[in-house]
Amino acid sequence: MSLLPRLALRQLRSQLRTTEWRALLLATWIAITLTTLLTLLGDRLERGLLRESANLLGADLVLSSSRPLDNDRLASIATQDVQTTRVVQFPSMISDPASTETPPMLVSVRAADTPYPLRGEIVTQPVQNQALPDKGEAWVEARILEQLELEIGDLLQLGYSQFRISAELISSPDRGSGFRSFSPQLLINRSDLDASGVLAPGSRANFRLLMAGSPEQIAALEAELDPTLADYERLLSLRLDQPLTGNTLGNALAYLKLAALTALLLSALTILLSLRRFSQKQYTRSALLLNLGLNSEQLLRIYLYQLLIAWGALALLGLASAASLDSLVQGWLSTLLPQQLPDATPLAWLSGPALGLVMLILLGLPPILSLSRVPVAHLLRGDTPPQDRRARLLQISCVLLLALTLLLFLRAPIAALILLALLLVGGVLFGYIAQAILTRVAEPLARRLLLGRLLRLRLRQQRRWHRLQSAVIVLLLTLLAVVWISRADLLSEWRAKFPTDTPNYFVINIQPWQRSDLDSFMQANAIDSALYPMIRGRLNQLNGKPIRPQLTPDQLGDNTLRRELNLSWALNKPEHNELLNGSWWSSTPEQPQISVEQDMMEDLGLKLGDRLGFDIGGQQVDAEITSIRGVEWTSFRPNFYVIFSPGALESYPSTWITSFRLEGERKRLATEMLQQFPSLTLVDIDQLLSQLATWLKRLGDSSAMVLGLTLVCGLILMAVTLLQALEQRRFEAALMQTLGASGEQTRRLDLLEFLLLGLVCGLLAGLSAELTLAGLHLALLDVDPKLHPWLWVTLPALSSAFFVLTGFLIRRPLQLDQCYRLLRSQS
Amino acid sequence: MDQSTLSPTMIEAQALSKHFDTEAGRVDLFTGIDLVVTRGESLAVIGRSGAGKSTLLSLLAGLDTPSSGSVSIDGHRIETLDDRQRADLRARKISFIFQSFHLLPELTALDNVRLPLEIRGAENPKHDARQWLDEVGLGERTDHYPSQLSGGEQQRVAIARAFATRPSLLFADEPTGNLDEETGRTIIDQLFRLNAQQGTTLILITHDSELAMRCQRRLRLHNGALTEV
Incomplete structure (x- = not known):
């Protein structure tokens, strides 16, 4: 082996013992594993299910x-x-x-x-x-x-x-x-x-x-x-169909990838911090090597080789771990997937290692470039050369390039971009809020306790690290709490919000000639239900003229125009609809009238008295809007945007629809109904929901795994940040002890700092989890949000325990006689 | 009874020895050193690099434990004190000035000076710290961080920090080692001025014989023995 690779290998071997390299390796390994796993899954699902x-x-x-x-x-x-x-x-x-x-x-x-x-x-x-x-x-x-x-x-x-x-x-x-x-x-x-x-x-x-x-x-x-x-x-x-977008599995995969984004970002941050620390420690060594006759380019190559050797080993390791996790996920999914997935393409195996390489090079290049250009005079002066503008520019462009790569990998750029922005803004915000709270809390403590006065200075001394640490921990705990709760809660809460008499069966495709028999069956068995006719028609006219030219581009995108509508007619207003404006017809009017749903009225800018025209099976039917209805779409009852007055639609071919509720023993009536009317399509909502629940659970399991890896990334990052500050902390402790603090005092100060930091982070995470959950409840489920009191206890306890444990695991006690030596050694 | 009000002796070291056990065997740094430093005296310890000057300093300051022998500071025998009592002694009586200034980088000049005052639970640490920064000519730069100050200014902050607790004993370990000659001279002038003003006992470690000449007494540490120069 020639000199440079040999030097690189030796350097790497000796640096494997340093914490920054260990953290870097671990973070890169997780990034490679996650990326490979998600690409493998995506590739196989696409090929196996959707795009074979x-x-x-x-x-x-x-x-x-x-x-x-x-x-x-x-x-x-x-x-x-x-x-x-x-x-x-x-x-x-x-x-x-x-x-x-x-x-x-x-x-x-x-x-x-x-x-x-x-x-x-x-x-x-x-x-x-x-x-x-x-x-x-x-x-x-x-x-x-x-x-x-x-x-x-x-x-x-x-x-x-x-x-x-x-x-x-x-x-x-x-x-x-x-x-x-x-x-x-x-x-x-x-x-x-x-x-x-x-x-x-x-x-x-x-x-x-x-x-x-x-x-x-x-x-x-x-x-x-x-x-x-x-x-x-x-x-x-083959060319047009992109089935992976817009279907359940595609969404699931996109969701997993978004969950993985957090892990990848944490890994990237860990790698960035580790490399920065590594390069700071390498200045003297680099200056020495340059002084001994190596040129910048050779030095650059040594560091590049070092990164490449590390990457090669991690790529193999990452592939192996991704393969085993892949078989685990496949095991979970196998009960849900209709057929065996094909093997992944060889190319899919490359994505993880490729992303790992891109991460290492993009994050590594700026620090090792500046290492290769360190002035030899550094040996004499011992100072760290300031970063010039070009180096800073390079660093920023590399980070941006990496963000772009991640977005491309996730293939959901908009969602990922929004998430990225949310994470960044949320992180910065939480960091500053946590710091502000800590400072406020320290003030009364400082007035009462001697330790509080030291704490105030400690908080100032550690403020940058505190900001970073609280940002990461708050986001991680929020993520953890939201996934944990939504997994168990969301569906059951959604189901619980419906009144107990909400129908759990739909019957569709009822033919007109079956109506009276079915009605009798319902009455005989005391099933409470109402039958509605259903006719498909397309809205094409407003007040006698084509509707499209009369609408704004926004209105043109409305759901009611993009597809055929299910139209119905009725003599009486459906009980579960609310009449908001206008009047309901009392008998069959001479001219057809319609009652339109409130949102459709608003979205299309319609008003009472307007005439809407529909194309029904090639024939034109016009009717005047005489009333506006409020409709509860999630009532599990037949609902329609447009209901006609009797007499307008009867001549068109229609099917009928109904819904009803059966419970316990009476569920067998559904079987009986099907035996008596075999051609009906009976949809069992409970069955559908339990299928959905199974999906959500599997998705939850898979995302729990990604979340688990995200947590590991977060913990490594925390350990790295604590370690990075460790030397500074030891120096600070040595100085404080020399200036008159006792060892016990510095230990208690650390404990107080970590406890407070943990408490504040936990409370902030509790708040942000509640807000996120409330948002999910309101936006997705339309359910009133509820508080989760145990979150406010668990999260602060968890986060304090985490800070205290990690802090004290990493903290090495400092004997008095070491203090002065430590201070001297930094002279 | 507080012995310090009675005794003119600030430091008394008897038969002080320090050795290290290494893989190659025992290394004796010094043996049988006796030393008495009187209150208000200024004393320079000179010697070559590696002679053990800094180790002697940490023993005299009660930061390290001798292999044998004893040290008393202001009447308190160090080896009889526990960690807390030693810390208390340091907080009340002792200050240090280091070659590398050793300011905490994330704290302002004012907070750096405030730190030892907070450790000893002073009544009005902010006010005192500001006064001492004024005293060393940095009253306008209280909110500056160490990285925004020159080497000389950083050492002046360190001097303010050292005097802020009004110590009776000040150890200065190569205080001009990291400064150019002219700045070093200004710093030393300031150090000796404040020392005289406060009546502090000063123990100065240096290999600069010119600087040592400014002290009332000079001792050389050579081959493990301490001799008057």
């Missing part, structure tokens, strides 16, 4: 629509020389026909034509010869077998039909997107669909046309279809 491109889509191009596919369009595509097949997917309840005990289960039904799929393959257990179940058969995922306690060969009930389960679905492409893709899936042949009666006109379903062909054909087809898409249609292709 052709395989996942089941085709090269998919036309997805919330209405049955247009026949003309189908005919036009059929003339092109591409392979096509049709799929319908919808939510439905299935049950075990042999048991009245097991409650029905909400699943996602996929009914497909052969050939299916066009790309990728379906894996079943036992292995099947064909790609689709035969008529009368169904393939189901393991979760269905488990929950309904069924086995291969058993029958299941879907609508009016029974299906024999011929295989377990292990993995399959074309799972659909969004919540559909996460519900347990059932695959049947499309030719069985009509007989089951579950899908009637107007039913909620996703209709897909799968297409496959040569890249040129697909590109041509895509170009042709794209401009003709209706607003209820969407094209999914």
Whole structure:
């Protein structure tokens, strides 16, 4: 080995014993581990679930629509020389026909034509010869077998039909997107669909046309279809589809990455402080090496080699730890994910080490550059050369570059940027507030206690470190408390806020001819519910003219314009709506009238007397706004933006919707209802919420792990800051003892300082956690915030214990005879 | 009864020895040193680097324990005092001036001077500290931090800190070692002026024989023995 790397290796070896290098190594290791883990997870989820491109889509191009596919369009595509097949997917309840005990289960039904799929393959257990179940058969995922306690060969009930389960679905492409893709899936042949009666006109379903062909054909087809898409249609292709954004898993991953941002920032800060300390200690050595004949460039290379050697070892270590954590997370997720995740791409393994390298180089370059340029005269004068403007500029640009890299890595720049800004502003603010409180607290102490007077000076002496330490600890404790509480609290509080009579079942897709029978069933069983018709229509006119040109750009983005609305009609005002303005029709008026929801009125700037026009299945319907309603959207009852007076919409095809509450024993009525009306779609809200709860819990577990690593980062950073101040503290203690303080006095002073610092930080963290939680309650859940008194005890106790323990673990007692020697040694 | 009001002796060292045990064996720094310093006297200890001057200082100041022999400061036998009593003695009677000034960097000049006053629980530490900074000519710079002061100014703050507690015994360890000649001279003038004014007993450690000449008595530490010069 040539001289420079050898020198670097030796230097590194001897510095491994110093605390700044240990902290630096630990922080870099955690950063590499976290980055690798998150990239691995992201990569595998993307590839495995969402973007295994052709395989996942089941085709090269998919036309997805919330209405049955247009026949003309189908005919036009059929003339092109591409392979096509049709799929319908919808939510439905299935049950075990042999048991009245097991409650029905909400699943996602996929009914497909052969050939299916066009790309990728379906894996079943036992292995099947064909790609689709035969008529009368169904393939189901393991979760269905488990929950309904069924086995291969058993029958299941879907609508009016029974299906024999011929295989377990292990993995399959074309799972659909969004919540559909996460519900347990059932695959049947499309030719069985009509007989089951579950899908009637107007039913909620996703209709897909799968297409496959040569890249040129697909590109041509895509170009042709794209401009003709209706607003209820969407094209999914390898190029266009970015399914990771805007779905549950994508959000979960983004959330985890944001949680990791804190850990990465703490690591970066630790590395920055450690390197700064390292370079301060190296000035003399560098000056000596330069004096002995090395040039600046050689010196720079020695330090660079040193960083690179450390990075190489950490990269290997980080990869190993990321791999083991990855398998742990996969274990948690495996029960939730519909299929086995594929292995990560080799490139994904590189991200962690790459980010680690970028961190080390960007944070390391400024200090080692100034080390390589230290004047030899430093040996004589012994002073630290002042930082020139260029060096400071370099340091700032490096830190900015690093921030940019982190944002790019997180791939959610806006959210990350907001979080980054919040953390920075919050940190600075907490630092200063903590310091101000400490100073105020010290004043009365100083008037009463001799130690208080010393404390006042100590607080001044340590103020910079106190600011940094309190900022980090307050933010960490806030994060900890918020995650801890929201994990347990949020969902249960959200559920608890609903009145006890809140419906827990929705029935949708009720056909008009089923209405009276269903009504009788409800009455016979004393189920309190009201049926509402539902017709889809698009708002397109205001006062007889197209609405869009009459609105501001802001209003154009309103939800009510972006999609078709569910319209309804009723003679009487729904009981759970409040009439805010205008008057409700008492009978069928001559001209159609409408009642509009309050927010929609405000958002679109509408007023009573305005006329709104709707496109309903290609026909125009106009009506005058005669009343404004207040609607509680989270009431779990059918709610509508627009309700028509009777007589206006009856001629259009509609389905009906209702909701009701069943408890305890009466829940079996849901099963009975489904047996009597097999084609209805019954949505069990409790089931949905418990699915959501499982997700939140898993997410909580995964984020707890990231949070755990964040905490470790925070603790290392705290240890580094305490260590950095340690020598200064020892010097201060030596001086104080020489000036007349006793060893016991300095020990008590330390204890008082750490206790107070911990208390103040804990209280501030309690306050900031309560505020954050209150914000979450109000903004996310619309629940009145409540206080968590135990936080105000636990957090100060935790943080005081932390400061006192760390402080006293790191503190080495100073004997009197060492004091003077220590002071002399610094002469 | 307070012995200090009776005795003219400020420091009395008897048969003072200090040795260190190293891997290579025992190293005797000095053996059998006897010394009496009278109240108000100024005494210089000179000697080469490594002769043990600073160790002798820390023994005489009660900061270190001798291998054998005894030290009395103002009638108090150091070896009979516990940590707290020694601290109390230092707080009430002893001050130090160091070669490297040893000011706390995050405290202003005023707070640095205030520190020993706070340690001894003085009545009006801020006022006293300000007065002493005025005394050394730094009344306008009370809010400056050490990094904003020159070497000479820092040493003047250290002198103010040393005199602020009105000590009866002052140890100065190479007080001009880090200063240029002219500044050093000004500092020493100030030190001796205040010393005379306050009637403080001064023990000065130096290898500058010119500086030593300004003291009433000079002792040389050489080969473990202390001899009058």
